[in-house]
Amino acid sequence: MGAIWNASWPGTNLAALDFVVGGIPRGGTTAFADAFNRHPEIYCHASETHLLEFAAQMSGAIPIPAAALPAVRAELRRCLQINLIDLVEFNLQMGSPEPPLRFGEADVDLLADEMASALNSTSQGLACADRLSAILARELRQRSGKPLVGEKTPTNALALDQLGWQRTPSNAAPVLVVVRRPFAVIRSMQARLDNPIDAFASNYRGSIAEQAGYYARHALACARLLRAGARLFRYEDLSGNPHLTFRHALQAIGVAATDRIVHELAHTIQYRGRNTSRSGFAVDEQALIDAITQPALDQLGYGRDPASQADRVALDCGGRVIAGQHPDGWLEKRSVLMLVAEPHHQRTLLQIWHRFPAAIVGGDSMVSWSVQAADGRTLATGSAAGSEPTTIELAVAVDPATWHHCANGNLLLVAELCCTHSQVPMVHPGGPDGASADVRALSGQLRQVDFA
Secondary structure, eight states, X not given: OOTTXXXXXXXXXXXXXXXXXXXXXXXXXXXXXXXXXXXXXEEEETTOOOHHHHHHHHHSSSOOOGGGHHHHHHHXXXXXXXXXXXXXXXXXXXXXXXXXXXXXXXXXXXXXXXXXXXXXXXXXXXXXXXXXXXXXXXXXXXXXXXXXEEEEOTTHHHHHHHHTOOOBTTBOSOEEEEEOOHHHHHHHHHHHHTOTTOTTOGGGOSOHHHHHHHHHHHXXXXXXXXXXXXXXXXXXXXXXXXXXXXXXXXXXXXXXXXXXXXXXXXXXXXXXOSSOTTTTOOHHHXXXXXXHHHHHHHHTTOOOOTTOOGGGOOOOSEEEEEEEEOTTSBEEEEEEEEEEEOTTOOEEEEEEEEOOOTTTSOTTOEEEEEEEOTTSOXXXXXXXXXXXXXXXXXXXXXXXXXXXXXXXXXXXXXXXXXXSOOBOTTTSOSSSTTOTTOOSOBOOEEEEEEEO
16 A cells, blocks of 8 residues: 555554455455465455545545544444454354454454554554554464465455555555446345345445446546556456466465466356346346446446447436435545536536635645546546635536437436545544534535536
8 A cells, every 4th residue: 555565564563464455346356355265375354344445534635633533543443343343243144154264342442442543643544554454464464374464345446546556666565456347236236235134235225327326436446546556357257267367366466376276266256157247127227327337347448348228328417426425415535427418518517515624724725626537537627725615616518529429319428526635524623514523534515517
């Protein structure tokens, strides 16, 4: 992650994680990561910790002030409880095999204390993530007895993208990104939602458009990580040729990929088939999913599916955020925007409201917003002071050459709405009224979308 990943945390003898697995949730990250545990020298914690996500939320932009540390420690303790204990127990209840390692209440208390002490007022961003990962890596090495350790949480990809991870000679430990085509992912999301006792599926709620947007948001983060030096593994390749996939994965980690070891890892993967993922989706649902996710799939090198129904999508004029927006309207630093213009429209006007506390944005600092296409092109940008309530307007040109043509003649753009700043009100109070106990990163609100 940062410069000290796979090295030592200064002042300690803690070596950090040797590799990290992330990707698209419900996209095969668990099957991929858990297979590494068949290797005699590798342990990968596939049960998830969400520690990188925690670091990105709490200290991604600026350090945590000392006054906020007790509240952050309590939130960290809650995060560890949910992911190291509650989620594991739920998975066991659902029939998952016993994981190689288990953590108890006392373990979580000790980890929360040590990790909170590492989140001092001078650490931020990747340095904060490094410190949490170093503590976790020590625990995994001690408990597993294996020299090489990794951790899998699907949202690692989103968190590392937000933290600005780049692979460099001094930061050579690999990030392994697992992706999958959207229909199998969305079907798995819906299956989780159909389970009345599943308390961990709330992120998957929403309309078909919002589920497709959720997929696109993670896929676009994965694509940026690939450009930053991460290694891509497609679930379709993992299922179709697991021997070759794991040979490449072991080489990426820097471990000898003998035929026997590769066979051990590959034996854990079941062939799922390639042509059945659309079953169960109506044609109009397929069309909407195809149209929303295709820009992200292009960035992952998938290309257009011959069975794509994207050209049959018919959408009414309008604009809204379909991923990265909290139920109360607050946006993450990157959210997925869906705009549908009529053929005569020339531009889309977005009105965005924001207000940041002085701890985040000084009196002379500016907050910038932009609309970015899936390929990274900036389509619109605007800036304004952030410490006072401010509304800014972004104008996005309607371009028939690059927008998707719907069956009813309208034009569709799926893009990202991006902000240079975010805050966690619990960590940096003094922001919008009524959000002082919020533990989510907030940037602003999309107040209105007009067309002209």
